[in-house]
Amino acid sequence: MRAIQTKFARCLLASLIGLACGLAYLGTVEALAADQNRQPIAIQFSFDRPVNAGVAPIILAMTDGLFGSEGLAVATNVVAGSPEAISRVASGDSEFALVDLNALIRFRDQHPSSVKAVFILFNKAPYAIVARKSRGIHALSDIEGKTLGVAEGDLSLLLWPALAHHNGIKLTSVKQRQMSPAVREPMLSAGQVDAVTGFSYLSAVNLRDRGVPADDLAVLRFADYGCEAYGFAVIVNPAFAARRPEAVRGFLRALTAGTSLAIREPAHAVDEVLDHMDDGSRDLELERLHTVINDNILTSEVKRNGIGAVDPERLERSIDQVGEDVKFSRRPSASDIFDDSFLPPRGDRLIN
Known part of the structure; x- marks a missing residue:
């Protein structure tokens, strides 16, 4: 009788283990399926x-x-x-x-x-003044007395007063010429302005692509003159x-x-x-x-x-x-x- 009880207990335990494993497997399959069906x-x-x-x-x-x-x-x-x-x-x-x-x-x-x-x-920030050295601009201080082309909505222009103040430049000494962004680089290339405000990786690279010699370009990055x-x-x-x-x-x-x-x-x-x-x-x-x-x-x-x-x-x-x-x-x-x-x-x- 005791042997029968022992055998029954073992069978019951095996069945429970099998059931648990089966449920675990089903849970894993369902989890994987849910993960696969989850929409991004x-x-x-x-x-x-x-x-x-x-x-x-x-x-x-x-x-x-x-x-x-x-x-x-x-x-x-x-x-x-x-x-x-x-x-x-x-x-x-x-x-x-x-x-x-x-x-x-x-x-x-x-x-x-x-x-x-x-x-x-x-x-x-990529803000910069891009100038022609042939127009006498090699450093930021050379911008006084020059004509600066500025495009409507140019974000760099909004930090120009702080940059000028930080570097002792009189804002009234720099003439600003308003223009559309589309003609900014062409006007500098044609010599109609001495410098333009813009992004260094846009204006400077575009000007070189227009044939302006690299050694004639002064890229005056705001970050190099105290802009944080x-x-x-x-x-x-x-x-x-x-x-x-x-x-x-x-x-x-x-x-x-x-x-x-x-x-x-x-x-x-x-x-x-x-x-x-x-x-x-x-x-x-x-x-x-x-x-x-x-x-x-x-x-x-x-x-x-x-x-x-x-x-x-x-x-x-x-x-x-x-x-x-x-x-x-x-x-x-x-x-x-x-x-x-x-x-x-x-x-x-x-x-x-």
């Missing part, structure tokens, strides 16, 4: 201007499957400038956008909004960030990887960018990307602190520089402008 999170991303090699990290994150590996399906649109891109994110029409951080500083002063930047792509401004940054809709924090983290992981890849493989990056441009020269865009990497992305601060972050003290100083022209009604703080809580760990953002 749809993301709408706004560029504030037409695509060029300067946005190669974002393009690579799309084309090389970096966003996809984070469970994100990213679609893009192009709008007319940073203020419009910021408005789209503030309203929820786009989840993310790439905008000039200094435009965000001005927007936050003028509009009740909690939109913040979560990733800095350009550690140094950061450049292009990724902003996020605050409601989306609160609802989908892991999606924001995944987006920034993919963008960090895309930035690192663009630095390592610029030729591959440009090939992908050209597929997203209506008309582009490979040589021109490759030169543009090299300029952006060297001057704006891979700075000494980035080499120390990693891709995507800010130095809060520097950001505070840059806000003050913006305020020299804006005259804030309520000065925003660094924490009003930038949120580092979604960034990957520093070790994952360092460039080896």
Whole structure:
């Protein structure tokens, strides 16, 4: 009788173990099926201007499957400038956008909004005065008494008063000539103005492409003359960030990887960018990307602190520089402008 009871107990135990294993297997199969059927999170991303090699990290994150590996399906649109891109994110029409951080500083002063930047792509703003040495301009101090071409909506012009004040230049001594962005480089090339404001990786590279000798161009980068401004940054809709924090983290992981890849493989990056441009020269865009990497992305601060972050003290100083022209009604703080809580760990953002 005892032997029968023992055998029964063993059979019962074996049955229970088999049932448990079966349930575990079914649970695993169901989990895998659910994971496979899970739809990627749809993301709408706004560029504030037409695509060029300067946005190669974002393009690579799309084309090389970096966003996809984070469970994100990213679609893009192009709008007319940073203020419009910021408005789209503030309203929820786009989840993310790439905008000039200094435009965000001005927007936050003028509009009740909690939109913040979560990733800095350009550690140094690309603002510059591009001049002809043959017109007697070799340094910033030479701009006095000259004619400066300025395009409507040019963001670099908004920090020009602070730059001039910092370097002892009398604003009244520099004649400004208003023009459309389309004729900025042609007018400098034709000698109708002595210098123009713009982005170094756009105006300077475009002028060389127009046949202006490189040794006749003086590229006077604002960052070399005391401007503390950061450049292009990724902003996020605050409601989306609160609802989908892991999606924001995944987006920034993919963008960090895309930035690192663009630095390592610029030729591959440009090939992908050209597929997203209506008309582009490979040589021109490759030169543009090299300029952006060297001057704006891979700075000494980035080499120390990693891709995507800010130095809060520097950001505070840059806000003050913006305020020299804006005259804030309520000065925003660094924490009003930038949120580092979604960034990957520093070790994952360092460039080896």
